[in-house]
Amino acid sequence: MSSIPEWFPDEITAADLVDAMGRIHRHRCHILDLVTPTPGRRMAGYAVTISYFPTCSEGLPAESYNFADLFYQAVGEEGRGKVLVLASNGYPETSLGGGTKLARAQKMGLAGVVADGRLRDFDELAGFDFATYCSGEATRWGGDSVTPYQANVPVVISRVGIHPGDFVFADSHGTVIIPPMQVEDVVAEAVRVNEEDRAALLCIAEERSNGGDEPSG
Numbered sequence: 001m002s003s004i005p006e007w008f009p010d011e012i013t014a015a016d017l018v019d020a021m022g023r024i025h026r027h028r029c030h031i032l033d034l035v036t037p038t039p040g041r042r043m044a045g046y047a048v049t050i051s052y053f054p055t056c057s058e059g060l061p062a063e064s065y066n067f068a069d070l071f072y073q074a075v076g077e078e079g080r081g082k083v084l085v086l087a088s089n090g091y092p093e094t095s096l097g098g099g100t101k102l103a104r105a106q107k108m109g110l111a112g113v114v115a116d117g118r119l120r121d122f123d124e125l126a127g128f129d130f131a132t133y134c135s136g137e138a139t140r141w142g143g144d145s146v147t148p149y150q151a152n153v154p155v156v157i158s159r160v161g162i163h164p165g166d167f168v169f170a171d172s173h174g175t176v177i178i179p180p181m182q183v184e185d186v187v188a189e190a191v192r193v194n195e196e197d198r199a200a201l202l203c204i205a206e207e208r209s210n211g212g213d214e215p216s217g
Contacts, residue, residue, distance in 0.1 A: 004044045004111075005081065012190045014173035016197075020189035024182065031158040031175040034114070034133040037122035043131035043170040045083040045111030046180065047162055048074040052088050052096060052117070053149035060147045067101045073151035074164075079108025083168040086134075087155035088117035094145045095138035099124025106130065114168060114175060116157040117142065133170050 004010075014030065021029045050070045053060065075082060084105055086096045098120030105113055105128070112131040118138035119125065125132045152164040160177050162168075167178040178186050 004042050008044050008169075009187065009191055009194075011194055012187065013194075014169060014171050014176050016190040016193045017169055017176040017178065017186060018174070019193045020186045021176070021178065023189055023193075024186060028160055029177050031114075031116075031160050031177070033135075033158075034116075034170070034175060035136055036131065036133050037119075037126040037137070038131045040172065041131040043083060043112035043114075043133070043168070045081045045168060047085045047164055047166045047168050047177070048076075048082050049085045049087065049152055049155050049162060049164055050074050050148050051150040051153050051155050052086065052091065052146040054089075054091075055143065055145055055147045060149065062147075065147050065149055067097060067148045068104070070148040070151045071101075071104050075104075075108055075110070079105070079110045082110050083112045083114060084110055085155060085157065085162055085168065086113065086115035086117060087157055087162075088115070088135075088146060089155075091142070091146050092117055092135045094118060095120050095140060095142035096134075096146070098138070098141075102128070102132075112168070112170065114157070114170060117146070131170065133175055 018030045088094060088096055094117050096115050096117040096119060102113060102125065110130050115134040118136045119134045120138045122137045154161060154163045162177050165180050167180055167183045169176045
């Protein structure tokens with residue numbers, strides 16, 4: 001199963017995209033060390049964000065600051081082609097959600113979820129159609145530590161800045177964030193990177209070792 005738009009080349013990997021981004025500009029665009037309950041599943045789509053904040057029941061009342069409300073604010077009327085980015089703001093070991101909350105992503109047809117915190121219910125998440133990448137699986141809820149705070153604001157995950165509308169790609173190599181106005185150029189360059197690598201592999205396959213041809217004595 002793959003959460004990838006039809007126009008995205010099948011052969012392109014996160015590593016190809018990072019190389020392509022490096023040829024265009026030098027800012028950090030890759031996120032490493034995320035895990036997934038959907039191994040082998042690729043993801044691509046445009047970011048919508050929820051930023052979490054340390055919980056304070058006085059300042060952040062649940063009737064105004066809750067996952068359901070922030071989710072629908074972030075996603076809007078149409079979820080297809082979107083990737084929900086959950087930013088923990090310094091709480092990578094805390095659960096930001098699980099199968100129940102993220103059933104909304106399934107209902108809305110999202111392409112995927114990326115979180116720099118933990119998520120619960122990997123078995124449930126694996127059964128959804130979208131791909132999921134996060135810092136690990138959680139067993140304990142995180143609502144006493146962090147609260148969904150803002151929807152569709154710029155966030156930072158693993159030193160990578162993400163604006164709503166940025167293009168998000170993830171596979172087993174890593175997660176890549178691309179500014180929307182550069183997606184076509186970066187993907188085209190990634191195709192060239194991939195072709196160059198394939199050509200280099202052919203050249204290596206034709207290389208000969210001269211070790212056995214040296215004269216003795």
